[in-house]
Structures are given as C-alpha cells and as structure tokens.
Amino acid sequence: MKEFAALFTRIDQTTKTSIKINALSDYLQFAPKEDRLWCIALFTGRRPRRAVTTTQLREWAAEAAGIPLWLLEESYPVVGDLAETIALILPPNGQYTNHGLSHWINELRDLHDVENEARMPRILAAWDQLAPTERFLFNKLITGGFRIGISQKLMTRALARALDRDEAEMAHRLMGNWSPETTTWDALIEAEDPATDLSRPYPFYLAYQLDDAPETLGDPSDWSAEWKWDGIRGQVILRGGEHFVWSRGEELMTDRFPELARLRDFLPDGTVLDGEILAWRDGPLPFNALQKRIGRKTVPKKLLTEAPVAMAAYDLLETGGVDLRAQPYATRRAQLETLCRDLPADAPLHLPPHVTFDTWDALAQTRATARNHSSEGVMLKRRASPYLAGRKKGDWWKWKLDPLTVDAVMIYAQSGHGRRANLFTDFTFAVRDGNELVPFTKAYSGLTDAEFREISAWVRKNTLQRFGPVRQVTPHHVFEIAFEGIFESPRHKSGLALRFPRMSRWRRDKPLDEANTLDDLRALLKAYD
Amino acid sequence: MVLSFTERGIYCPAGDFYVDPWKPVPRALITHGHADHARPGHGAYLCTHGAAPVMRHRLGDIRLDTIAYAETRQIGSARVSFHPAGHVPGSAQIRIEVGGEVWVVSGDYKTTPDGLSEAFEPVRCHSFISECTFGLPVFTWEPQDIVINQINQWWAANASAGITTMLGAYSLGKAQRLLAAIDPSIGPILTHGAVEATNAVLRGQGYALPETVPVMPDTDHKAYPGALVLAPPSALGSAWARKFGPQSTGFASGWMRLRGVRRRRAGDRGFVISDHADWPGLLDAIRTTEAENIYVTHGYTDIFARYLRETGYNAQIVATDYTGEVLDPAPDEDGA
Numbered sequence: 001m002k003e004f005a006a007l008f009t010r011i012d013q014t015t016k017t018s019i020k021i022n023a024l025s026d027y028l029q030f031a032p033k034e035d036r037l038w039c040i041a042l043f044t045g046r047r048p049r050r051a052v053t054t055t056q057l058r059e060w061a062a063e064a065a066g067i068p069l070w071l072l073e074e075s076y077p078v079v080g081d082l083a084e085t086i087a088l089i090l091p092p093n094g095q096y097t098n099h100g101l102s103h104w105i106n107e108l109r110d111l112h113d114v115e116n117e118a119r120m121p122r123i124l125a126a127w128d129q130l131a132p133t134e135r136f137l138f139n140k141l142i143t144g145g146f147r148i149g150i151s152q153k154l155m156t157r158a159l160a161r162a163l164d165r166d167e168a169e170m171a172h173r174l175m176g177n178w179s180p181e182t183t184t185w186d187a188l189i190e191a192e193d194p195a196t197d198l199s200r201p202y203p204f205y206l207a208y209q210l211d212d213a214p215e216t217l218g219d220p221s222d223w224s225a226e227w228k229w230d231g232i233r234g235q236v237i238l239r240g241g242e243h244f245v246w247s248r249g250e251e252l253m254t255d256r257f258p259e260l261a262r263l264r265d266f267l268p269d270g271t272v273l274d275g276e277i278l279a280w281r282d283g284p285l286p287f288n289a290l291q292k293r294i295g296r297k298t299v300p301k302k303l304l305t306e307a308p309v310a311m312a313a314y315d316l317l318e319t320g321g322v323d324l325r326a327q328p329y330a331t332r333r334a335q336l337e338t339l340c341r342d343l344p345a346d347a348p349l350h351l352p353p354h355v356t357f358d359t360w361d362a363l364a365q366t367r368a369t370a371r372n373h374s375s376e377g378v379m380l381k382r383r384a385s386p387y388l389a390g391r392k393k394g395d396w397w398k399w400k401l402d403p404l405t406v407d408a409v410m411i412y413a414q415s416g417h418g419r420r421a422n423l424f425t426d427f428t429f430a431v432r433d434g435n436e437l438v439p440f441t442k443a444y445s446g447l448t449d450a451e452f453r454e455i456s457a458w459v460r461k462n463t464l465q466r467f468g469p470v471r472q473v474t475p476h477h478v479f480e481i482a483f484e485g486i487f488e489s490p491r492h493k494s495g496l497a498l499r500f501p502r503m504s505r506w507r508r509d510k511p512l513d514e515a516n517t518l519d520d521l522r523a524l525l526k527a528y529d
Numbered sequence: 530m531v532l533s534f535t536e537r538g539i540y541c542p543a544g545d546f547y548v549d550p551w552k553p554v555p556r557a558l559i560t561h562g563h564a565d566h567a568r569p570g571h572g573a574y575l576c577t578h579g580a581a582p583v584m585r586h587r588l589g590d591i592r593l594d595t596i597a598y599a600e601t602r603q604i605g606s607a608r609v610s611f612h613p614a615g616h617v618p619g620s621a622q623i624r625i626e627v628g629g630e631v632w633v634v635s636g637d638y639k640t641t642p643d644g645l646s647e648a649f650e651p652v653r654c655h656s657f658i659s660e661c662t663f664g665l666p667v668f669t670w671e672p673q674d675i676v677i678n679q680i681n682q683w684w685a686a687n688a689s690a691g692i693t694t695m696l697g698a699y700s701l702g703k704a705q706r707l708l709a710a711i712d713p714s715i716g717p718i719l720t721h722g723a724v725e726a727t728n729a730v731l732r733g734q735g736y737a738l739p740e741t742v743p744v745m746p747d748t749d750h751k752a753y754p755g756a757l758v759l760a761p762p763s764a765l766g767s768a769w770a771r772k773f774g775p776q777s778t779g780f781a782s783g784w785m786r787l788r789g790v791r792r793r794r795a796g797d798r799g800f801v802i803s804d805h806a807d808w809p810g811l812l813d814a815i816r817t818t819e820a821e822n823i824y825v826t827h828g829y830t831d832i833f834a835r836y837l838r839e840t841g842y843n844a845q846i847v848a849t850d851y852t853g854e855v856l857d858p859a860p861d862e863d864g865a
C-alpha cells in the first residue's frame with residue numbers, strides 16, 4: 001500500500017498533468033499486475049464490493065478514536081470526505097506491514113464471508129497496520145469515489161506510455177463492463193484479441209463548444225449540420241443476438257431503456273450506433289420528460305407510456321461487425337441512412353434531420369429558430385472526418401444558442417464538498433413575487449475561486465438562521481442565473497424548474513428590487529416549454 | 530462576574546478595562562499583536578515587553594505601557610498578570626483576579642514549544658476563556674521537527690531541480706518560527722516586505738533569525754539559485770510571485786491538515802503547522818487550568834462547547850470578532 005499511497009500523494013499534490021502521467025505510468029510499469037489492474041479500476045470509477053456499511057465504519061472509527069459518534073458526524077462536513085475524516089481522527093497506527101493494494105482489497109472481499117461480529121476487529125486491525133495516507137485510501141476502498149483529477153483520457157495516456165502502446169487502442173480496451181474481479185491484467189491489457197467482450201463500446205468522440213464565429217471553420221461545404229437534440233448520449237450495440245446500451249459515463253443502461261430492445265427487430269447483428277437517447281412522442285420531448293427515466297434501474301409501466309424513449313442516432317460506428325471509425329463522417333452517415341431507410345414509423349430509432357445551408361449566415365439564421373425545433377442549437381461535423389476518441393478539437397462542434405438568463409436573489413447557502421469544503425458553493429436563488437421571495441433554483445458553479453471566497457466570508461457574517469448545513473442569509477446579493485431550458489414542475493414551490501442552471505454573473509450593480517419576478521419566469525416558460 | 534462580554538469586547542468592571550477589544554475603548558489589555566486582537570483606536574494599551582515592539586510597529590504612536598511575564602499589577606480592584614501563551618513571540622494569556630476569583634483570557638495559544646515563542650504555561654483559574662480555532666478531533670499536529678524536515682526536504686529537492694521554493698506563511702509569528710527552524714544551509718532565504726518588517730522588529734528584540742534577503746522591486750531571482758522565498762499566503766500566485774520563475778508553492782497552516790483545503794489552495798505542497806493548539810492541545814490546556822467554567826471563542830465554538838459540556842465542564846460560547854487562523858487574510862489583517 002506504500003507504493004499506492006506514494007502514487008496517490010504524487011498525483012494529489014500536483015496540478016500538472018505531466019507529473020500525474022509520470023507518476024501513473026511509473027506505477028503501471030512497476031507495481032504487481034493485480035495492483036496495476038486495481039489502480040486502473042479505482043481511478044476509472046470501478047470499486048470493490050462493499051463488505052461493511054459506512055454507518056458501521058463511522059461507529060467503529062468513533063469508538064477507536066474514543067470520541068462520541070456525533071463529534072465525528074460534526075467533523076465530517078468540515079473535512080468534506082468521510083474516508084478522510086476517519087483517517088484523521090484515528091489514533092496513530094500501532095504497527096506497520098506493507099501489503100500491496102490488492103491485499104487490502106482481498107481483505108475487504110473476504111469480509112463478506114465472515115460473521116458480522118468478526119468484521120469490526122478486522123477493520124480495526126487494518127487501521128492499526130496502515131500509515132495515515134494508506135488508511136485514508138483503505139477507507140476510500142469502502143466509501144468509494146477516488147476523485148483525484150484522473151480522467152479516463154489521462155489514465156489512457158499513462159497506460160499507453162507505460163506499455164509503449166497506442167493510445168486509442170488502450171482507450172478501447174479500458175471501455176466496457178470489466179472489473180478486476182472478472183478479468184486479469186493479461187486478458188484486459190495484454191491479450192492479442194480483446195474482442196471477447198461482446199458488450200464493449202467504442203470510446204465516445206466528444207464535441208467542443210464553438211465559441212468563435214463559424215467562419216473560422218472554413219468552407220461551409222466541408223461541413224454537415226443537424227439539430228442538436230439534448231438527451232443522454234449513448235451507444236447502442238447489437239452483437240451476438242444481444243443488445244447493449246452504454247452511457248457516455250460508461251454505465252450499462254440496457255435495462256433502463258427496454259424500448260430499445262426492439263432495435264434488434266430492425267437492425268442486423270454487428271451494428272453499433274452513436275447518438276442521444278431521448279423521450280419521444282411524435283418528436284423529441286423536453287429533457288424534463290426524460291428526467292423521470294434517469295436514475296431508474298427498472299421502469300414502471302406507467303412511465304413507459306408517459307415518457308417512452310427512442311434513440312436519435314447520428315453516427316454508425318460498426319456495421320456487419322466491421323469497425324467504421326476510420327471512414328469519413330459523410331460515408332458513415334450515408335450508411336446509417338441506408339440502414340434506417342425502411343424503418344416503421346413507430347420504431348424507437350430516429351435520425352436528427354440535416355439542416356441544409358449554403359452560407360454561415362444562412363445557418364446562423366436557421367440556428368436562431370432552434371428552440372422551436374426542441375433543440376438548443378446545431379451540431380457541426382466535418383464531412384471528411386474519422387470518428388476520433390475522446391474530446392479532440394477540430395471535427396465536431398456544438399453551436400448552441402446563448403443561454404436564457406434571469407437575475408435572482410441569493411437566499412440560502414450551503415458549503416461544498418471535497419476541495420471546497422470550507423467554502424459556501426451551493427446556493428438557492430429566489431425571484432420576487434409581490435413582497436415575497438420565491439425560491440426557484442439552486443446553482444453551484446460559475447463563480448471564480450476568489451468570488452467563492454468573497455461570498456463565503458459574506459455568508460458567514462450574514463447568516464440569519466441555520467438549518468443543519470444550510471444557512472439562510474440576508475437577501476442582498478443578486479446573481480444572473482444562466483440556464484438552458486425551463487419547464488413546469490409541480491414539485492417545486494415556484495411551479496417550475498430550470499435545466500443546467502449556473503451563476504453566470506454576480507450583479508453587484510443590481511439592487512434587490514431589480515431582480516426578476518415570478519411572472520418573468522412564467523413568461524419564459526410560456527415561450528419555451 | 531470578573532469579566533463580562535460586551536459588544537466592545539471582554540470587559541472587567543472591577544478594573545474598568547477591556548481585554549483585546551474590537552471597538553475603541555479607553556483602556557485595553559492586549560494578549561498579542563495580531564490584527565484581530567490588537568486594534569487601533571484605544572485610549573491606552575497594556576501588553577508584555579515582548580509584544581510591545583510589534584504593537585508599536587503595527588499601530589504606530591499609541592499610549593502603550595508594558596509588563597513582564599508573571600509581574601502583578603493592581604488595576605482598580607483587579608489584580609492582573611500576563612503569562613506566556615506560546616502563540617507568537619511576546620504573546621500572553623491574561624490572568625485577572627478579583628476578590629479571590631481568578632479568570633484567564635487565553636488570547637490565542639499553543640501548548641507545544643516552537644523554538645521561538647516563550648513556551649505556554651498553564652495557569653490555574655476558576656474560569657478560562659479559550660480559543661478553539663482548531664477545536665475538532667480531526668486537527669492534530671505532528672511534532673514540529675517532523676514538519677520542518679518535510680519543508681527542508683522539499684526545499685532541497687526544489688533547489689537541486691533548479692526551481693524556486695515559495696513558502697506562504699503568516700508574516701507575524703509563523704514566518705519567523707519557520708525561519709528559526711529551517712536549515713539555512715540549503716540555500717539563500719528571500720523575504721517579502723511584510724515578513725521582513727516583522728523580522729526586523731524581532732531581531733531588534735534579540736530573537737535569533739538566520740540571514741534573509743528582502744525582495745526589492747529590482748531583485749533578480751537568478752542571482753539566488755536554490756532560494757526559498759517566504760511570503761504571506763496572499764502574495765503567492767500573484768504577479769509578485771511569478772517573477773521568481775519556475776517554482777514550487779507550499780503553504781504552512783493548520784488548515785493544510787485538510788485535503789480539501791490543500792487542493793483548493795492549488796499549491797504544490799501543504800505543511801501542517803499552526804500557532805494554535807490542536808485538539809489534544811486544547812483539551813490538555815483546559816484540563817490543566819482546573820477551571821470549571823470554560824468560555825470558548827474563535828472557531829468551531831458550538832461543537833467544542835458541546836463536547837466540553839458532555840465531558841463535565843460548564844462551557845459556553847462567547848461571540849467575538851476574533852478571526853482565528855484564516856487562509857487568506859486581507860492584507861491589512863495578516864494575523865490571528
């Protein structure tokens with residue numbers, strides 16, 4: 001664990017990508033194979049099965065530290081991380097043994113098979129053998145979530161560097177439904193033919209936001225445009241008579257969207273589609289409708305009729321079992337259109353229509369009508385481009401409409417987590433309604449670190465009341481809230497909800513009585529829902 | 530009551546004086562020179578001989594009387610004495626006795642010696658007004674020599690890699706404590722103006738500090754390879770700091786105990802070293818006073834007071850304007 005702790009510390013105490021990659025690639029070269037595999041798994045969001053609950057962990061830690069449980073609970077929000085809180089309050093370790101990462105993971109796995117009462121002494125014994133950072137990491141194995149700024153992309157680069165292999169190939173190997181409990185380093189990384197996993201998706205290609213004028217993209221005839229429909233980015237894989245649905249976050253969502261099983265009736269085996277999963281009835285429904293489906297592992301029948309989903313496919317990555325990614329976009333899209341030509345109208349598969357244009361000006365004019373097409377803008381794709389892996393500038397751009405904005409009053413504040421544990425970062429905003437302030441949205445991003453520090457100091461001095469971690473503050477500051485959409489929501493006091501709200505500007509120039517009103521919001525709702 | 534808590538500060542009716550008041554008063558007894566304790570505008574000041582030079586430096590021409598540690602002075606019907614708080618050089622706890630009842634105002638304190646400040650001395654009392662900036666069990670400090678070793682190793686590694694070491698620390702107290710403890714043979718030590726000003730005051734009082742080079746507008750960092758630059762935290766990451774070329778940045782503060790804070794400051798390193806007592810230090814200090822009534826100020830007061838009550842003390846929270854150790858002090862209140 002010493003080596004893994006050293007790796008963690010090297011990564012954690014730098015903001016420089018090159019140092020992170022060096023540290024990782026060292027570990028991936030020299031650590032034992034089982035430890036390497038677990039290292040990749042943990043940093044890409046996979047985790048071992050949990051043998052003890054976090055409730056047990058808190059109780060045992062408080063007991064070991066000789067403090068009441070409530071004191072641990074009160075310390076937790078200050079630290080912002082349970083694994084760290086526990087590591088910090090425990091007395092110094094009494095002995096020390098340097099076991100590798102997988103030793104401790106196996107120890108946790110073995111706890112499944114022992115009696116409940118035998119688990120506490122084993123955890124205490126582990127704590128007593130681990131140095132402080134190792135202890136924190138051990139706790140993280142139980143509580144989950146190694147958020148240390150290692151993206152999939154960074155992990156892929158480090159792995160490619162460590163093994164002197166191709167980056168795109170490594171990215172592909174790390175995709176999909178593997179776990180160190182079901183595969184080995186050799187099978188996942190070293191084996192000649194990785195295609196044994198039928199469900200394995202391709203790395204997604206991600207578009208950049210177009211901030212410059214479209215003229216910078218060159219000749220319009222090199223480009224293809226389509227409406228940007230906003231759903232859940234996904235890949236549908238039809239292989240071996242089965243189908244798999246993957247999210248961009250590499251979550252297998254097959255069971256959440258049973259409607260898509262019908263795709264097997266229309267499309268041949270050996271097909272992989274890339275697109276957006278949308279709620280759909282005679283056209284895309286607002287994102288709000290899809291929201292009801294997100295986070296549900298099983299779907300009640302009522303919801304299947306209320307918010308049926310469909311795949312809006314915009315790219316074809318594999319056909320007849322052949323990887324098409326090196327083909328130009330125009331070719332892939334043409335094949336996709338051929339494939340979908342004879343679909344029945346009720347098939348859960350649609351193609352976002354092309355937006356034709358001769359000049360950038362013409363496209364800009366069409367784009368301005370996006371909200372009338374249930375869309376937030378247009379996607380631009382270079383006709384000659386291959387399908388790349390990850391976020392790479394140049395071939396795919398999203399050209400979105402400017403966000404909607406309202407000026408709102410901050411009324412509640414709550415502190416953040418992790419690196420922002422000592423700052424207030426989560427705020428609730430209200431609009432005016434007569435003499436009242438009606439809360440209508442939360443927002444927690446958009447300010448600079450300096451602004452967060454300033455508003456945090458202000459919140460501390462202007463707290464009216466506390467409700468647990470939430471503070472009610474004097475209504476004083478007005479912020480411009482930007483958002484992508486607005487929809488009706490009976491769950492909220494204001495009767496409406498926003499999509500992607502964030503603080504776009506601190507309106508120090510605006511007094512309270514110039515903030516927007518509930519009627520202003522209702523007008524927006526009418527115009528855009 | 531020997532002391533009462535007013536909106537101007539902690540007040541002693543028997544002696545008609547205040548301790549560390551935050552609004553102007555006729556007569557103020559001051560525990561130490563940090564900006565949240567020693568404010569301008571009072572009619573008359575009393576502090577230790579050791580705290581006086583910093584007070585004069587910070588507050589200019591004030592009416593200031595001084596007193597030795599442990600010396601007793603009668604003010605009205607109160608008997609007053611000052612005792613080392615171990616917080617910064619010259620810092621004191623103030624003992625106030627009226628009609629046989631003893632109260633102690635801790636100011637800021639730490640119980641472990643730092644090699645520069647006069648070591649903390651527990652004072653027996655009936656009522657103890659204690660800070661609790663770090664009054665949570667997650668705050669425990671490693672011994673100073675371990676942390677100093679970490680700093681020395683980091684500095685030496687930077688020096689051999691040809692980059693400048695930028696260390697952020699409070700310019701009054703923390704910076705000098707670090708100076709007195711680090712290994713000056715590793716390389717030259719450059720100081721920010723705010724740090725150097727306090728250095729000069731303390732050197733004048735006879736505190737031994739290693740040689741330092743004040744940074745001037747025309748200072749060329751290339752002339753000082755392998756240097757350590759000591760500056761207030763707010764100066765790091767600024768244009769002032771960038772002129773030192775390729776650099777590694779570290780902060781020395783009790784808050785560096787928390788990973789979230791270390792990451793938020795986006796420095797390369799965080800060194801856990803504080804001039805305030807850690808959790809065991811606070812509990813130890815409170816126990817050794819043998820006081821029954823504990824009044825807590827600065828920091829996690831509600832949690833700390835609740836814990837004290839559960840362990841048998843009569844503990845109450847006192848609202849004050851003291852700030853404790855903050856990470857980003859405004860330039861004019863670099864202290865705690």
Ligand SMILES: [Zn+2]
Nearest residue numbers: 563637864865
């Ligand atoms: Zn202080």
Ligand SMILES: [Zn+2]
Nearest residue numbers: 637851853865
């Ligand atoms: Zn203070």
